[in-house]
Amino acid sequence: MENKRKDWIFDKSQKELEKYCITSGFKKYGATQIMKWIYRRKTFDFAEMTDLSESLRKKLANNFCAETPKIVDTKYEEDSDGYSKKYLIKLSDGETIESVLINYRNRKTLCVSSQIGCKMGCVYCETSGLGFIRNLTSGEIISQILVIEDDIENKITNIVFMGMGEPLDNIAEVEKSLDIISNANFIAVAPRKITISTCGVLSTLPNIENHKYKIAISLNAADNITRSKIMPINKKFPIENIVKLINDRKPSIHNKITIEYVLIKDINDHIGNTKKLIKMFSPSKVKFNLIPLNKEKKSIYLKNFETSDDKTIADFKSKLFKAGFTVTIRFSKAQSVNGGCGQLKAEKIYSQ
Numbered sequence: 001m002e003n004k005r006k007d008w009i010f011d012k013s014q015k016e017l018e019k020y021c022i023t024s025g026f027k028k029y030g031a032t033q034i035m036k037w038i039y040r041r042k043t044f045d046f047a048e049m050t051d052l053s054e055s056l057r058k059k060l061a062n063n064f065c066a067e068t069p070k071i072v073d074t075k076y077e078e079d080s081d082g083y084s085k086k087y088l089i090k091l092s093d094g095e096t097i098e099s100v101l102i103n104y105r106n107r108k109t110l111c112v113s114s115q116i117g118c119k120m121g122c123v124y125c126e127t128s129g130l131g132f133i134r135n136l137t138s139g140e141i142i143s144q145i146l147v148i149e150d151d152i153e154n155k156i157t158n159i160v161f162m163g164m165g166e167p168l169d170n171i172a173e174v175e176k177s178l179d180i181i182s183n184a185n186f187i188a189v190a191p192r193k194i195t196i197s198t199c200g201v202l203s204t205l206p207n208i209e210n211h212k213y214k215i216a217i218s219l220n221a222a223d224n225i226t227r228s229k230i231m232p233i234n235k236k237f238p239i240e241n242i243v244k245l246i247n248d249r250k251p252s253i254h255n256k257i258t259i260e261y262v263l264i265k266d267i268n269d270h271i272g273n274t275k276k277l278i279k280m281f282s283p284s285k286v287k288f289n290l291i292p293l294n295k296e297k298k299s300i301y302l303k304n305f306e307t308s309d310d311k312t313i314a315d316f317k318s319k320l321f322k323a324g325f326t327v328t329i330r331f332s333k334a335q336s337v338n339g340g341c342g343q344l345k346a347e348k349i350y351s352q
């Protein structure tokens with residue numbers, strides 16, 4: 001952004017803008033008007049916000065900038081069902097983030113990043129090879145939607161927080177962004193169309209639950225020894241804590257938690273694990289999403305891991321399905337552009 005002294009308008013919550021309007025001598029409602037211009041009409045020039053008084057427009061122009069980050073690269077993959085597009089977006093400090101659009105069967109799902117890199121260290125994830133650089137601000141999360149809606153000249157219908165980073169490790173900015181993303185006056189993606197995917201940061205999960213967003217928890221093992229080996233977070237929040245949290249919830253067919261399970265050959269894909277999973281969970285409270293490991297061809301980071309074979313994946317699914325669970329297998333739609341789960345920023349790592 002050109003003028004460092006100006007605040008970035010996309011980082012402001014509705015409450016913060018209301019306070020700004022009141023302390024600047026304008027009506028509180030001015031904040032809603034400004035945000036409708038920005039998020040509903042995609043008008044980023046304050047001079048064009050014609051239902052605001054001229055003095056407010058001038059003041060906004062003096063105090064805020066509204067420049068969106070730039071898309072610096074894209075990769076595109078198409079098949080008979082639709083397409084995926086991976087975006088590299090440059091932020092004001094020169095750092096880059098990735099977002100992936102998956103456009104299938106009229107559903108435009110955007111996978112957004114919440115951090116640059118990640119500190120969680122899941123061994124099956126290419127992003128964790130980057131280490132942790134910094135949290136994204138709420139504006140940087142929201143602006144991924146704005147620039148990609150502008151690129152496709154259409155509205156995003158679903159949002160998944162499954163890009164770079166652990167969203168619950170950046171809970172304040174993620175919650176702030178969600179207030180704008182899910183607000184019917186602004187970006188207007190309904191909470192039931194927003195999924196927050198976590199590796200199991202249970203301390204901040206209740207903040208998300210209270211708002212009826214969908215939740216996906218990466219479990220990836222049926223015992224603590226295996227899970228701790230592949231997901232260091234398990235030492236802090238072990239499997240029994242996840243099971244308790246889920247089993248203490250009221251059953252709801254509309255808001256089951258998704259248990260994500262990345263299948264890694266000979267690490268966590270023994271068929272006996274399905275027995276343990278069936279014992280742990282109830283079909284009334286969870287559904288399973290099995291994810292064959294995405295492995296970038298040049299991967300050094302994942303060199304010791306292989307994707308489970310097709311028969312194992314099918315058997316795993318069948319056992320859980322027969323026990324009454326809804327089970328899906330997520331064959332990544334964006335794999336050839338390295339936009340599959342756990343692949344974001346893989347190219348940066350291998351080009352270094």
Ligand code: SF4
Pocket residue numbers: 118119120121122125126127128163164165166198199342
């Ligand atoms: S899987 Fe998610 S939480 Fe784990 S290291 Fe990768 S980005 Fe972080």
